Amino acid sequence: MTAALTIEGLVRRFGGVTALAGVDLTVERGQTRALIGPNGSGKSTLINCVSAVDRWDEGSITVDGRPVQGRNSAAAARRGIARTFQTLRLFDDMTVIENVMVAMHHTRGYGVLSAVALMPRYRRAEARMRGEAMALLRRVGVAEDADREAGTLPYGHRRLVEIARALALQPSLLLLDEPAAGMNDSETKRLAELVSSLGDDTDLSILVVEHNMEFVASVAAQVTVLDNGRIIAEGTPAEVREHPDVLRAYLGSEEIV
Numbered sequence: 318m319t320a321a322l323t324i325e326g327l328v329r330r331f332g333g334v335t336a337l338a339g340v341d342l343t344v345e346r347g348q349t350r351a352l353i354g355p356n357g358s359g360k361s362t363l364i365n366c367v368s369a370v371d372r373w374d375e376g377s378i379t380v381d382g383r384p385v386q387g388r389n390s391a392a393a394a395r396r397g398i399a400r401t402f403q404t405l406r407l408f409d410d411m412t413v414i415e416n417v418m419v420a421m422h423h424t425r426g427y428g429v430l431s432a433v434a435l436m437p438r439y440r441r442a443e444a445r446m447r448g449e450a451m452a453l454l455r456r457v458g459v460a461e462d463a464d465r466e467a468g469t470l471p472y473g474h475r476r477l478v479e480i481a482r483a484l485a486l487q488p489s490l491l492l493l494d495e496p497a498a499g500m501n502d503s504e505t506k507r508l509a510e511l512v513s514s515l516g517d518d519t520d521l522s523i524l525v526v527e528h529n530m531e532f533v534a535s536v537a538a539q540v541t542v543l544d545n546g547r548i549i550a551e552g553t554p555a556e557v558r559e560h561p562d563v564l565r566a567y568l569g570s571e572e573i574v
């Protein structure tokens with residue numbers, strides 16, 4: 318069986334900085350894997366490469382057995398690779414439900430022209446998409462915010478909208494970059510429940526970057542640890558927490574909690 322995600326020998330350099338120095342990583346189909354590591358260790362760079370937002374210098378990325386080409390995030394999204402960003406990227410002056418529906422438009426080929434023409438076929442599709450978007454907002458727990466402008470939502474809710482928008486792409490691979498950042502304890506707990514429930518879907522594979530070890534332990538059975546662009550440990554949350562190289566990498570930092 319092909320893995321959902323296979324990364325081999327991935328190298329990404331930014332001038333003199335080697336953000337990824339030869340990373341091998343696999344996410345099996347239906348698996349939730351966490352990716353942790355100190356600030357600047359290359360976690361977001363890896364997510365950017367897999368989602369084809371960025372390009373890389375060496376190595377290969379394969380999703381569902383097919384290679385990913387760098388700097389073609391639209392193509393990656395159409396192939397079911399969806400992500401959220403460490404720094405929120407919602408359309409603040411659009412409503413919450415519109416933010417989710419935009420993602421559906423992008424992948425389902427309903428362009429601006431048909432919207433202008435207001436063809437019956439388009440209107441039917443629009444109504445169906447609205448229903449699906451509403452169901453996704455309910456799933457992540459922000460249905461009551463559907464008609465509010467996204468920019469007016471509390472931070473934690475906006476992060477959930479981003480997840481709904483990623484799910485609107487009907488992904489087979491979901492990449493979450495610090496989804497709990499800026500959330501309070503109860504929001505983080507609810508998010509962990511949501512990510513766990515997403516993880517129950519055997520067709521959905523998840524790679525989640527997060528600093529909060531309690532969150533990591535509750536959503537992922539397997540953890541990969543990056544430091545300086547290299548993998549220094551892999552294992553269960555309990556195993557990596559005790560790993561001497563991991564303890565050394567985090568020494569003096571408050572990031573691992």
Ligand SMILES: Nc1ncnc2c1ncn2[C@@H]1O[C@H](COP(=O)(O)OP(=O)(O)OP(=O)(O)O)[C@@H](O)[C@H]1O
Nearest residue numbers: 331334336354355356357358359360361362363403
């Ligand atoms: N666009 C860029 N241009 C130059 N350097 C970059 C760029 N993006 C990342 N880097 C560098 O690559 C390294 C890895 O950065 P990255 O953002 O992937 O780390 P991270 O593990 O996500 O950190 P954090 O926990 O702070 O989010 C850092 O040294 C960073 O400064």
Ligand SMILES: [Mg+2]
Nearest residue numbers: 360361362403
């Ligand atoms: Mg990052």
